[in-house]
Amino acid sequence: MVSFLIRRIAIFVPMALTISALIFFASRLSPIDPINAMVPPDQAADSANLNQLRQELGLNDHIILQYFHWLKNIATGEFGYSLQSGQKISEILALRMPATLELVLSALILSTLLALTLGLFAGANKGGIADKLSRILAVVGIAMPDFFIGLALLNIFAYRVSWLPTGNRVAPGQVTLWDRLPNLILPVATLTIAMLAVLIRYTRNSVLDTLNKDFVKTARSKGVPEWRVLYSHVFRNSLGPVMVLLAFRLPLLVGGSILVEAVFQWPGVGTTIIAAVTASDYPVIMVVSMLIAMVILIASFLVDIVKSILDPRVRLRGGN
Amino acid sequence: MRKFHKSFGAIGLAAALAVSVLAAPTQAATNNSITVAEVTAGGGGVNTISTPWFASGSISHHAMFRALFKANADLVSVKPDLASGYKFSKDGKTLTVTLNSGIKWSDGKDVSVDDVVWSINNLLRVSKSNAIFVNAFKQIVGSEAVLGTNTTNMSGITTKGNDIIFSLKAPVNTFVPVLAQFMILPKHVLAGEDILKLDTNNYFRNPVVCGPYKVGTFSQGNFITLVPNDKYEGTKPIIKEINIIVSSNLVADAKSGKLDYFTTNDPDTIRAMSSVSTFKSAPLDVLFYRYLVINPTGPFSNVKSREALKYAIDWNKLVPAIYGQQGKVINSGVASGMAFHDSSIPAYKFDKAKATALLKEANFDFSKTIRLRTYNQTQPAVMILLTAVAQQLTEIGMKVEFLPFQGDATTELWTNRNYELALKGLSAFNVGEWFAEYSNPATFGKSIGDQPGFTALNSQLIQATTLRETGKILTSLQKLEQQNLYKLPMHFLKQVVFISKNISGTPTKWGNPLYVYQNNITGWSAN
Numbered sequence: 066m067v068s069f070l071i072r073r074i075a076i077f078v079p080m081a082l083t084i085s086a087l088i089f090f091a092s093r094l095s096p097i098d099p100i101n102a103m104v105p106p107d108q109a110a111d112s113a114n115l116n117q118l119r120q121e122l123g124l125n126d127h128i129i130l131q132y133f134h135w136l137k138n139i140a141t142g143e144f145g146y147s148l149q150s151g152q153k154i155s156e157i158l159a160l161r162m163p164a165t166l167e168l169v170l171s172a173l174i175l176s177t178l179l180a181l182t183l184g185l186f187a188g189a190n191k192g193g194i195a196d197k198l199s200r201i202l203a204v205v206g207i208a209m210p211d212f213f214i215g216l217a218l219l220n221i222f223a224y225r226v227s228w229l230p231t232g233n234r235v236a237p238g239q240v241t242l243w244d245r246l247p248n249l250i251l252p253v254a255t256l257t258i259a260m261l262a263v264l265i266r267y268t269r270n271s272v273l274d275t276l277n278k279d280f281v282k283t284a285r286s287k288g289v290p291e292w293r294v295l296y297s298h299v300f301r302n303s304l305g306p307v308m309v310l311l312a313f314r315l316p317l318l319v320g321g322s323i324l325v326e327a328v329f330q331w332p333g334v335g336t337t338i339i340a341a342v343t344a345s346d347y348p349v350i351m352v353v354s355m356l357i358a359m360v361i362l363i364a365s366f367l368v369d370i371v372k373s374i375l376d377p378r379v380r381l382r383g384g385n
Numbered sequence: 386m387r388k389f390h391k392s393f394g395a396i397g398l399a400a401a402l403a404v405s406v407l408a409a410p411t412q413a414a415t416n417n418s419i420t421v422a423e424v425t426a427g428g429g430g431v432n433t434i435s436t437p438w439f440a441s442g443s444i445s446h447h448a449m450f451r452a453l454f455k456a457n458a459d460l461v462s463v464k465p466d467l468a469s470g471y472k473f474s475k476d477g478k479t480l481t482v483t484l485n486s487g488i489k490w491s492d493g494k495d496v497s498v499d500d501v502v503w504s505i506n507n508l509l510r511v512s513k514s515n516a517i518f519v520n521a522f523k524q525i526v527g528s529e530a531v532l533g534t535n536t537t538n539m540s541g542i543t544t545k546g547n548d549i550i551f552s553l554k555a556p557v558n559t560f561v562p563v564l565a566q567f568m569i570l571p572k573h574v575l576a577g578e579d580i581l582k583l584d585t586n587n588y589f590r591n592p593v594v595c596g597p598y599k600v601g602t603f604s605q606g607n608f609i610t611l612v613p614n615d616k617y618e619g620t621k622p623i624i625k626e627i628n629i630i631v632s633s634n635l636v637a638d639a640k641s642g643k644l645d646y647f648t649t650n651d652p653d654t655i656r657a658m659s660s661v662s663t664f665k666s667a668p669l670d671v672l673f674y675r676y677l678v679i680n681p682t683g684p685f686s687n688v689k690s691r692e693a694l695k696y697a698i699d700w701n702k703l704v705p706a707i708y709g710q711q712g713k714v715i716n717s718g719v720a721s722g723m724a725f726h727d728s729s730i731p732a733y734k735f736d737k738a739k740a741t742a743l744l745k746e747a748n749f750d751f752s753k754t755i756r757l758r759t760y761n762q763t764q765p766a767v768m769i770l771l772t773a774v775a776q777q778l779t780e781i782g783m784k785v786e787f788l789p790f791q792g793d794a795t796t797e798l799w800t801n802r803n804y805e806l807a808l809k810g811l812s813a814f815n816v817g818e819w820f821a822e823y824s825n826p827a828t829f830g831k832s833i834g835d836q837p838g839f840t841a842l843n844s845q846l847i848q849a850t851t852l853r854e855t856g857k858i859l860t861s862l863q864k865l866e867q868q869n870l871y872k873l874p875m876h877f878l879k880q881v882v883f884i885s886k887n888i889s890g891t892p893t894k895w896g897n898p899l900y901v902y903q904n905n906i907t908g909w910s911a912n
Contacts (some may be wrong), residue, residue: 078815095637095792096791096792096793096796096797096801097792097793097794097796098793098795098796098800100512100859101793101795101796102793102795102796103512103513104512104513104795105794105795106794106798106799106809106828107516107809107811107828112827113532113533113534114509114510114511114512114514114532114581115512116535117512117533118512118531118581118582119583121581133877144592146585149585149587150432150433150585151433151584151585151586151587152433152585153433160605160606161606164606224634224637227641230643231632231633231634231637231638231641231643232633233607233608233630233636234606234607235417235604235608236607236608236630236643237420237602237608237610237626237628237630238418245448276550280605313483330631330633332605332606332607336606345793
């Protein structure tokens with residue numbers, strides 16, 4: 066196990082460095098000049114000052130020097146400043162992350178609970194109405210992109226019947242969580258539907274797979290009540306592949322769902338990414354991309370460990 | 386199975402009840418609160434208040450910041466504000482402005498002549514500022530000492546008691562109207578800050594101000610609430626809260642009562658707002674130019690080929706078809722109907738035969754692909770208009786490639802210049818700004834080189850002291866423009882103010898919402 070972990074960490078470090086280099090140099094390949102992008106084309110009357118700013122931000126240094134400087138800063142937790150707002154990027158993330166966590170965690174918890182319940186129910190009653198319903202839900206969720214679901218919900222519940230707000234996380238006058246709960250409903254519903262689809266199918270298939278296992282047949286032949294067979298034997302043993310899928314959703318906690326946040330003007334990390342890309346705010350783009358990449362690496366690292374604990378053959382294959 | 390249906394039904398009912406209980410209440414405007422949609426700086430929702438040194442005119446600027454003078458709706462005549470008055474010397478090169486006493490910042494400190502001097506000196510030291518200020522303040526003696534350097538003071542601004550004395554290199558007839566747009570910021574708060582990055586300073590999240598309102602709540606990403614500034618010496622405002630939001634759907638928010646005021650020039654929003662009976666609108670003729678920048682190196686090097694563009698495209702059909710009454714076709718920087726328009730300039734007339742003849746006369750190279758570019762790709766109306774322009778150019782034999790710019794507009798337009806025709810917009814303070822573009826070495830200068838003819842006339846224009854003189858210079862500028870046609874004027878775009886009918890006390894005559902003027906914000910009230 067220890068050697069397995071060392072091997073995984075040994076892969077992790079060069080991968081992180083490669084990703085950092087890719088992010089940095091790719092951002093510099095963009096035809097957008099970060100300083101010129103700050104000013105509209107008829108406002109360039111103060112070019113002397115813009116050149117001074119370019120110098121101050123180190124943009125006149127050699128690109129390799131700029132990369133190592135950036136890497137050193139990232140490693141020491143100094144993320145730099147947004148070109149667009151001038152705020153510290155760490156401050157922006159600290160302000161935006163709670164909004165994204167609120168949205169994504171709510172949807173993640175809700176979709177997991179619903180998917181596990183529906184998936185178990187559908188698998189246990191194959192061909193039944195719950196199975197059919199879960200399959201329809203899964204197909205709809207997979208076939209329709211999340212932003213489309215969001216726009217449809219927005220059109221019905223916000224524009225047509227005006228039951229729910231058109232967007233934003235907090236409106237003037239909303240003080241408590243209860244006050245702003247209406248703002249949360251549509252974006253969470255959108256993300257939940259999108260997340261639900263794949264998870265239902267995974268759970269259902271995993272349940273069906275487990276139902277055919279010998280230990281389930283043994284339990285049934287011993288006269289164990291059906292609900293107990295389903296809960297203690299089938300459900301618990303079906304969770305493995307589902308947990309892997311959930312682990313791969315961890316990066317969403319950092320990046321948010323960019324399109325859903327955009328549709329609902331949710332002031333999270335996702336809208337920050339869109340604003341940064343639109344304004345060529347490359348320090349923000351680089352830091353957020355790096356963070357997302359790191360979380361993906363960590364999530365995949367965790368998945369490997371969980372898998373290796375559940376199935377020792379993974380460790381052996383890794384060794385070979 | 387019955388049980389199953391029942392439980393699903395119960396869940397559905399519970400969800401519907403929850404939604405209706407939590408349903409967003411509609412907020413109608415009251416004297417306690419109104420809501421205003423603005424485009425704020427920083428992106429991704431409400432992030433910070435835009436620096437008034439770069440773009441002004443938003444309600445938050447009107448409500449919080451003040452200049453030495455308050456412009457009237459025409460933006461030309463002014464009334465006293467922070468200053469009690471001004472006086473020019475006989476030669477027009479010395480301006481003395483007298484500051485009022487007893488005006489306080491929202492933190493209780495006095496507004497002083499030091500704040501005024503600091504603000505004007507530092508406008509030339511920030512990286513992001515409006516060209517109208519830069520161009521005017523560059524005329525102050527010693528301005529070159531501070532531009533792009535670490536020197537903090539111009540020799541041409543001195544003080545004596547409450548008087549601020551400006552020494553100008555030459556008379557500048559727009560100096561006082563420009564001062565009426567220039568918001569004075571507090572030296573005691575900002576003097577130690579990195580002035581180059583002033584526009585992104587944390588100050589703009591909770592600024593110390595001297596206007597009738599100040600920031601009450603700043604909820605980053607969500608909204609800003611402005612509340613009355615208790616240190617404001619003037620009439621206390623009636624409305625107790627102004628909420629500044631960013632709206633993704635202005636029409637829906639206006640319909641549902643979540644919004645009370647906004648301005649736009651987007652034709653789709655303007656059309657859709659005609660169905661919102663709770664709002665009144667004020668369409669405003671403003672100097673919002675749309676025009677084609679023509680690259681004079683390449684296929685359009687001959688002026689005859691540039692002239693052909695006037696006739697090759699059916700401007701009089703395309704512009705109204707896309708913008709309706711909001712768009713007005715213009716054939717000069719001084720459009721027809723404006724004072725000093727040169728009526729000898731022929732109106733645009735769709736005439737393919739004439740266009741073809743002009744191109745032939747210019748030996749136009751039809752084998753070259755004409756690269757038509759824009760940086761307004763997010764505006765559907767612009768994309769439709771330029772697609773039609775590309776189509777009509779194709780019809781007279783040109784090969785046209787229409788694409789949005791890949792990089793940022795400033796670099797693509799002035800440094801890379803990989804285009805033959807590019808759409809550009811200009812929200813001008815006055816017609817002088819339209820012609821001043823030809824003399825700007827940082828923009829058009831890179832494309833068309835030094836233009837001594839334009840430079841001399843532009844210089845005369847800002848020094849002109851009589852209407853007759855101004856008219857004569859503008860006529861010469863229009864003639865020079867027609868002789869060169871480095872840019873082809875296309876149309877003006879009206880700006881429309883939309884305001885809830887619940888709000889009264891608003892000005893009888895609205896001014897250009899892209900600038901600051903006397904809009905009587907303290908007198909606004911809502912039923």
